[in-house]
Structure formats: structure tokens, C-alpha cells
Amino acid sequence: AGDYKPVTAQRLANPEPENWLMTKGNYQGWSYSALDQITTANVKKLKPVWSAATGMTSGHEAPAIVNGDMMFVSTPRNQVLAFNAKTGRLLWRYKRELPEGFGALHVTNRGVALAGDKVYVASLDCMITALDAKTGAKVWESEVCDWQKDSAYITSAPLVVKNVVIVGPSGGEFGVRGFLKAFDLETGKEVWTRYAVPAPGEPGSETWPQEGRWKDAWKNGGGTMWMPGNYDAKNDVLYWGVGNGAPWLGDQRPGDNLYLASVLALNPDTGEIKGHHQYHWNDSWDWAGMNAPTLVEFERNGKKVPGLISAQRNGYIYWLDRKPDGKIDFNKALRYVKQNVFTSIDPKTGRPTYDEAGKPGTGKTATYCPSLWGGKDWPFEAYSPKTGMLYIPFNDNHCMTLTGKIQERIPGQWSAGVEITELNLKVDKNAPFVGGIQAWSVDGAKENWRETYAASWNFGSVMVTAGNVLFAGGTNDRMFRAYDARNGKLLWEFPTPSGIISPPSSYFIDGKQYVAVVSGWGVDAAWIQGKMHDSHGWEKQVPEGGSVWVFALED
Ligand SMILES: O=C(O)c1cc(C(=O)O)c2c(n1)C(=O)C(=O)c1cc(C(=O)O)[nH]c1-2
Numbered sequence: 052a053g054d055y056k057p058v059t060a061q062r063l064a065n066p067e068p069e070n071w072l073m074t075k076g077n078y079q080g081w082s083y084s085a086l087d088q089i090t091t092a093n094v095k096k097l098k099p100v101w102s103a104a105t106g107m108t109s110g111h112e113a114p115a116i117v118n119g120d121m122m123f124v125s126t127p128r129n130q131v132l133a134f135n136a137k138t139g140r141l142l143w144r145y146k147r148e149l150p151e152g153f154g155a156l157h158v159t160n161r162g163v164a165l166a167g168d169k170v171y172v173a174s175l176d177c178m179i180t181a182l183d184a185k186t187g188a189k190v191w192e193s194e195v196c197d198w199q200k201d202s203a204y205i206t207s208a209p210l211v212v213k214n215v216v217i218v219g220p221s222g223g224e225f226g227v228r229g230f231l232k233a234f235d236l237e238t239g240k241e242v243w244t245r246y247a248v249p250a251p252g253e254p255g256s257e258t259w260p261q262e263g264r265w266k267d268a269w270k271n272g273g274g275t276m277w278m279p280g281n282y283d284a285k286n287d288v289l290y291w292g293v294g295n296g297a298p299w300l301g302d303q304r305p306g307d308n309l310y311l312a313s314v315l316a317l318n319p320d321t322g323e324i325k326g327h328h329q330y331h332w333n334d335s336w337d338w339a340g341m342n343a344p345t346l347v348e349f350e351r352n353g354k355k356v357p358g359l360i361s362a363q364r365n366g367y368i369y370w371l372d373r374k375p376d377g378k379i380d381f382n383k384a385l386r387y388v389k390q391n392v393f394t395s396i397d398p399k400t401g402r403p404t405y406d407e408a409g410k411p412g413t414g415k416t417a418t419y420c421p422s423l424w425g426g427k428d429w430p431f432e433a434y435s436p437k438t439g440m441l442y443i444p445f446n447d448n449h450c451m452t453l454t455g456k457i458q459e460r461i462p463g464q465w466s467a468g469v470e471i472t473e474l475n476l477k478v479d480k481n482a483p484f485v486g487g488i489q490a491w492s493v494d495g496a497k498e499n500w501r502e503t504y505a506a507s508w509n510f511g512s513v514m515v516t517a518g519n520v521l522f523a524g525g526t527n528d529r530m531f532r533a534y535d536a537r538n539g540k541l542l543w544e545f546p547t548p549s550g551i552i553s554p555p556s557s558y559f560i561d562g563k564q565y566v567a568v569v570s571g572w573g574v575d576a577a578w579i580q581g582k583m584h585d586s587h588g589w590e591k592q593v594p595e596g597g598s599v600w601v602f603a604l605e606d
């Protein structure tokens with residue numbers, strides 16, 4: 052491909068339907084394709100066009116990113132593959148060896164970012180690397196974190212905004228104080244850093260212990276920003292989700308603990324905080340708030356207003372007002388799975404009150420629902436402007452019993468305040484399902500339809516198209532499925548070699564619409580499957596091994 056079309060800021064702000072230039076397809080985070088060649092009427096005729104093994108096991112969580120006829124797929128263990136998107140021919144392979152002694156809790160990667168003639172990828176060992184899109188040759192690399200000293204690792208896809216590429220490390224279970232860093236696209240020089248937990252004296256620090264036994268809690272307080280953010284290009288505001296508290300037990304850091312379990316509105320040029328909303332204070336469940344909300348407009352008193360919507364791990368869907376200056380106002384929150392902790396939500400502020408019996412503490416056992424994986428973990432929701440619905444891959448009928456303790460923080464080791472062997476997941480044996488998809492009308496704030504899976508969790512992102520087709524993997528039976536986005540009717544399915552936890556994407560070349568997805572089960576989905584084997588007798592393992600799949604309509 053000698054004619055690689057540079058990915059400009061204008062293209063990112065207004066992506067052509069033919070391409071899939073970023074993880075969720077657009078800056079609003081819609082996971083929506085405006086292509087409509089594949090429809091509810093013809094999707095039955097979808098056939099595989101090409102596939103390719105990635106050569107990696109573990110969880111493949113990156114979408115196929117497409118610009119013109121080039122496709123980029125990142126895989127576990129620091130690998131990027133470039134294919135001809137039409138033929139499947141492998142164009143180049145970049146691989147970065149993991150340093151000796153490296154270990155991480157989640158050995159995965161959620162995708163690359165594109166800008167200009169470069170491909171940006173963050174790696175488990177805390178580096179961000181710019182590659183030449185045409186050849187895969189390394190152009191620059193910069194350090195985001197220190198995997199040894201900070202016990203941090205990166206799984207997130209970076210996000211490009213104007214002239215910077217932004218990413219943050221993981222490590223909420225290792226006591227990492229979360230942050231984002233922005234790097235200059237051309238030189239790789241660091242432009243800004245924004246910590247999610249304020250240092251003493253900074254705004255928000257008053258919500259952390261200032262003295263006494265826990266006065267240093269902020270230093271390892273968590274709040275990792277391990278999922279990519281979204282961006283309001285019109286008002287130039289970045290929205291990024293903030294993860295769980297560290298350790299998990301809130302009584303080891305008394306206070307609300309801003310900005311844990313929150314969404315932050317940031318100035319993309321400086322990292323300055325312009326607004327925030329905290330979903331729940333003093334996070335004690337690993338429920339986090341790392342999923343950036345989806346940018347939509349919703350109806351209020353017959354008028355469309357700019358808003359943010361998201362299904363959070365804590366079991367509630369949030370409608371928030373998005374102000375041009377970055378301020379975020381609470382509008383409403385509705386429960387979408389069983390939740391036994393919030394007893395009420397303040398209608399003005401969104402602040403919940405808790406049933407203390409459902410809040411684990413140090414030496415205190417509590418059972419809470421949903422379990423730490425939440426109503427929805429990291430998989431992306433999707434929004435269709437055609438149906439006006441938000442599609443949520445969800446899991447219900449599961450709870451967790453935890454007993455907190457004081458764990459010494461040793462770099463590189465689990466220190467969440469609970470023994471990793473004592474994560475007591477309890478799935479209701481009488482429940483008719485665990486995983487599923489819910490479709491909610493954004494304006495009407497009500498559930499329109501749902502699909503449920505009797506014998507599987509759902510660990511897959513969903514993607515919706517202008518042909519009103521909703522594509523979804525996520526189940527342990529290895530299927531890739533297409534639903535009617537209007538009513539949830541199953542229209543087509545195809546078994547892939549492994550289970551699918553990567554987000555589907557769509558693109559268009561030479562008159563043909565393609566749908567791509569990466570098969571490759573692993574990480575938490577695989578861990579949970581093992582637990583379900585023990586408790587429910589489900590198949591112990593879903594076959595592992597990554598492969599890229601591309602589908603189109605038969606001629
Ligand atoms: O606190 C963190 O830094 C952090 C990072 C990650 C990650 O980077 O994948 C996960 C989680 N937490 C987490 O709580 C979680 O449930 C989870 C599931 C997965 C996955 O890939 O299936 N990653 C992560």
C-alpha cells in the first residue's frame with residue numbers, strides 16, 4: 052500500500068464510514084458503523100472471507116483497526132500485525148519481547164491508535180511505541196511507567212487527540228496510583244501527566260485521609276485509567292474513566308476518595324481537570340469506573356441536550372449532563388442488574404447511600420452483588436443513532452463474598468487487601484441466565500429488549516451498524532452472532548476457533564462491507580469459566596488461540 056492515507060485530526064473527529072480508525076469507531080465511543088450494505092434482511096448470507104492465526108494465546112481484546120486497505124491488530128504479549136484488509140495478506144509483524152521476570156495480572160492489549168502515517172501501541176512493560184504504518188518499523192518509544200518500580204503494566208489502547216497520544220497504565224490490584232500521560236505524536240516527548248488521585252493540597256485531596264494511620268493512602272490509592280477515553284471534539288473536552296481504589300477495602304482510606312470510580316473531564320492540551328462525576332464514593336468492591344461514558348444527545352423536556360451515558364460495573368446506567376465547559380451534572384441512574392448495596396441515590400447529586408452489610412472491610416466479611424466483574428466489566432457498549440438505543444453486554448445473578456485484610460505492598464505483587472485465592476464468586480444456581488445483552492432507549496430510559504445466555508457469561512463488546520445489525524461475541528460457545536438491533540432477534544451465527552472477547556469492527560473496500568472480529572478467549576473470561584466449571588460443571592476451558600476473522604456477504 053504505497054498510498055497510505057494519513058490520519059489527520061479532522062478525519063479522527065469526523066471518520067468516514069469506510070474506515071475504523073479507532074477502537075470504538077468514533078470519538079463519542081459509539082462502536083457504531085454507518086455502513087448499511089449488510090442488513091437485517093441479508094445478514095444470513097454472511098460468509099468468512101479470510102482468517103489468520105495471530106500466533107498468540109490468552110485474551111485477544113483488540114479490535115481490527117482499518118485505514119484504507121490496511122488493517123492493524125494488536126495481540127497479547129506486545130505484538131502488532133498488519134494485514135491487507137481485503138485479502139488477509141500479512142504485511143508486517145511487530146513484536147516486542149517482554150523483559151525477563153515480567154508478570155502482569157492481565158496479559159492483553161486493547162488496540163492501537165492511528166495518526167498521520169504512524170501506528171501507536173502501548174505495551175505490557177509500560178512503553179508506548181510509534182510504528183511506521185507502512186512498514187512496522189519503530190519510529191520512537193517512550194516510557195509511560197516503570198513496570199518494576201511501579202508494578203504497573205499497560206493493557207489499554209491509546210487515544211490520539213490533536214497532536215498528542217494519551218494512555219494510562221493498569222495496576223489497581225498492585226497499589227498503583229493511576230495516571231494518564233500524553234506524548235507528542237511526532238517526537239514521543241511527554242506533554243503532560245494527570246494523576247487520578249490528588250496529592251495533598253490539590254483539589255480533591257480533602258476526600259483522602261490527611262493524618263493518622265492512613266495519611267499516606269493516596270500514594271498507592273489506585274484509580275488506574277486502564278480503558279481508553281472518549282472525546283468531545285466540538286467542545287475540546289476529553290472524558291476518561293477512573294478505576295478502583297487500592298487496596299479494595301475502603302476502610303483503609305476513609306473518605307470519598309476522589310477521583311476513584313469516577314469519570315473525569317479533561318483539557319486534552321494540559322490534562323487539567325474540568326469536571327467530574329463520582330459514581331460511588333469510597334469504592335470497596337473493585338467496581339471501579341474505568342469505562343468512559345458514551346457521548347450522546349438525549350431528550351429533556353422535548354429538547355435534545357448533550358449528555359453522557361454508560362452502564363457501569365456497579366450495576367447502574369448513568370445519564371449525565373455534558374456541559375460545554377466540561378462540567379458534568381448528574382441526571383439519573385437506573386439499575387440494570389441485581390445490586391444489593393445502594394439503598395438510595397440522591398436525585399440531585401447522584402451520590403448513593405449504602406447498606407453497610409454489603410460493603411467489605413478489613414476483617415469484615417460482606418456479600419455483594421454484582422460481584423467485582425460488575426453488571427458489565429470492560430467490554431464496550433454500543434450506541435445506534437438510528438435506533439436511539441444503548442446496547443449493553445451484561446452479566447447478572449452473580450455475587451461475591453470477600454473478607455478484607457491488611458496486605459503489605461510488595462512491588463509486582465497482588466496487594467488488593469484480599470487473598471487472590473479467596474475471591475469467592477457465587478453464581479445463583481437457580482437463575483435462568485448469567486450473561487446477555489440489554490437494549491435501552493436513551494431518551495425513554497427504559498429497556499426495550501434483552502437476549503440472555505443460560506450457560507455463559509458475556510465477555511464480549513458489541514458493535515451496531517446502520518443496517519440495524521448488532522454484532523456480538525462474548526460467549527463460551529465460540530459464536531460470533533448478528534442480531535436485529537431493533538428487537539434482539541438472532542439472525543446469524545458462526546463458530547470461531549476460540550471464544551470472542553474482542554470488539555467487532557466494520558469497513559468498506561471496493562464496493563463491499565466487511566465485518567472483522569478477533570477470536571481468542573482468555574484473561575478474566577477464562578478465569579471465570581474455570582470457576583463456573585467448579586460450581587456449575589460447565590466445560591472447564593474454552594479453546595485458546597487467537598485468529599482474525601473477516602466476513603462479507605456472498606456475491
Ligand atoms: O485495576 C486495574 O488496573 C485493572 C486492570 C485491568 C486490565 O488492565 O485489564 C482489569 C481490572 N483492573 C479489573 O478489575 C478487571 O475486572 C479486569 C478484567 C480484565 C480483562 O481483560 O478481562 N481486565 C481487568
Ligand SMILES: [Ca+2]
Binds near residue numbers: 223224294339
Ligand atoms: Ca481492578
